[in-house]
Amino acid sequence: MTPLASMAGAVLSATPWRLERRLEVDAKRAALTRIGGAVGAMVVVGILLLLTGRNAFLIFWQALDAIFGRQRGVEGVALRAIPILMTALGVALSLRMKVWNIGSDGQFLMGALAAVGVGIHMDGPGWLVLILMAAAATLAGAAWILVPALARAYWDVNEIITTLLLNFVALQLVTWSALGFWRDKEAAVIQSTREVPFTLPGIPGADSVTIALLVPLAIAAVLWWVFRSTTIGYEIDIIGGNPRAAGFAGIAVRRRILVVMLFTGAIAGLGGMLQLSAPGAQAMNAGFSAQFGLSGFIVAALAGAAFWGVIGGGLFIASMFYAGIVLQTKGLSVYIIFAVYGVILTGIALGEIAARYRVARRDAADESGAAADEAVAARKGAGP
């Protein structure tokens, strides 16, 4: 049990009710409890805003109107969602194997940097350059996690530290390129690389959103299928659940860990290229990644590494960020907005936990099952 659930259990212990773990959590319930958590959090936020003398209804209306009231809003959300979705998908894949890739920011940056390198140095038809940029970004993202992946797979070195620290190295490399070897000497800003002269084709009817939006959707679909219907997905889930059992089943655990980690880096790296190939974002500077990796990590964790959940969660968080920016222009303080983000994310996290439990009436029949399990465990542990 999570500490929170045991706290809730302790509160209930004085009542005829008790907290019971669900045998299985279906996708619908998982989604509903999270939405419930977000809605509940927004009610709390609304009450707090009202108590501090702000018109909560107006603020919520402004937020919804900013997102859904005009095409620019929908496109703004989509643009913000793409990098978050890409890093979140990479992290979600790693979480399926209980590997914590905290370095998707760095892989994202390196992917973008490789794409810039190809884009500013290659001549040729735009479609070809863009494909090569995507390939370079994918490889660069994978390369950026290669050392942590090898260390984790073959020497059991904790990947959290290694992937996290490489983020800072990637950031320095980007700064160096923007200030140094790929600096745009004609631009007004000092810290920027030259601009890639190509962009991905736009989605018909959209002003700024390109077909990049389809990429995370396609990746989510592929991953969903892999984990639903292939032996590879099955093996990754088994490794995540119990590596010793995976070895028992003859799965090459170490090699799988290596390959899957490379894939998580590759997805984040490709995300960097997608970000770079949007109109108006074709050069890199130090502010290129607004910590998309961190947002992606939150999305993946809150979605419980379910790939469609990542898409839904990524779009939600992008909407939330977009609304936050619009509300700032309407005079709401940035601190309040950050606090609101926090409350809403906490609400979703609580919803994630709530999905796994139900409140049941306490009776003898319920307890006997648990007691029998306990007995078996105790006898097993009792030893000689």
Next chain:
Amino acid sequence: MTGDRARPAVETRGISKAFGGVAALDTVDFEVRWSEVHALVGENGAGKTTLCNILAGIYRADAGRVVVDGAERDFRSPAHAIDAGIGMVHQHFRLVEPMTVAENIHLGWPETPGVVSQRTLNERTERFMGEMGLRVDPTAKIWQLSVGEQQRVEILRVLARGARVLILDEPTAVLTAKEAEELFAVVRELAAGGLSVIFITHKLREVLAVSDRLTVLRHGIREITRPTEGATASEIARLMTGEERVLDVEHRVVTGDPALELRGVSTLNDRGIAALRDVDLTVRSGEILGIAGVSGNGQTELAEVICALRGMEAGSITVDGADIASMSVRAVTDSGVGHIPEDRIGMGMVTSAPVKDNAVLHSYWTEQFSQGLTLNRQSVIDFARKLVEAARVQTRSVFATAGQLSGGNQQRLVARREALAADRLLVAAHPTRGLDVNAAQEVRSTILDRRDSGCAVLLISDDLDEVLLMSDRIAVIYEGRIMGVFEAAEADREHIGLLMGGHSITGAVA
């Protein structure tokens, strides 16, 4: 606290303890005198550790009384027990590895000064070690110490808290022979100094070597308490193992081709110490070869080495004539080897995954379930449903996680799954450990069915009753060596019990 030396240091009167309706201890009377080493003897699951856990305040008894030095006590936590002078050294040490010996001994000790320098800690530790006559370098980090030294630190830790009754749970299980000898000397000295030591073991040699008196527990019931002087290993072995038989199994003498052959196999355990030494074994199709032995004598490694989960140092293993040395785990499985692993939760299943995924853990790659990369979900679900029904696993759905199943249901699932995978050879390690009578019988009939349909079975169990009941032939293992192999008809319980304890036929220690 040591008032009247004639009064027992600790006694229990009519202690009972059940776990979920299964009795672990049944009205046990037990008594330890001052200045004695009292061996608590019995097979796995006999209740030795449960009894001591009650004395040490870890469990509370369902019925009965605990009397310490004349005063009745009701321990609600280990802290209460240590206040009353009872301390336990567990089989698995509870030391902080990166910290020094002195720090570990002072950790959580009420007498540790609030502000203290490393030097004072070391000096205090030195002084205390001097008083106790037990030496370890106080400045050494725990991880730098040998297992024997770590155990000494554990003992010092317990003594520092004023323990007058010291409980040692299987203290020699982790020690080398030399370290064990040193421990015996320490234990004798502590007793000579006025302490009482309860020494849990199932090694007969140790009982005879170290104890003043002994108590034998069997299936939660006290069989006897007597002075060690005059006791023989065979008498203790008989009391430990009993004579009962639950189910009549027809034993066979099979002369067919060997399905499994081990020649001169040696291997190391996880700590790099020899676990199997020059083992020769043959299992023929249609027979059960039982491995009798006290756990920790190489059985785990034996099962793993056969299933290619562990490498060999020397020797060869063939399944149906094919050398498995160059085979992967999967290739061994594909050649018709099933394996009910000793640690079903740690190795045999994924508790966080649904029952259906666990049902195909050892076969998901076969044509029945996958074509190329794709895994046929529906055939997995159908198979899982059938398996659950055939094995009579009680679960609400095959989509529920395997962790939600009770231990008996988990083992029924694993046993049936592996029996199905085993065309040629089934390796069953402690297949009924921790199961109630019904679940155990079902798992046993699953294994017997495989034998009757011509599969070779290697049955590893530390329950001698089970080995004698099930096996057509019996091999006894002790410290990684095969001590002897017997046909079921000529197997003598007492003789096997002696071999399990390391005594050869003449009574000499191997």
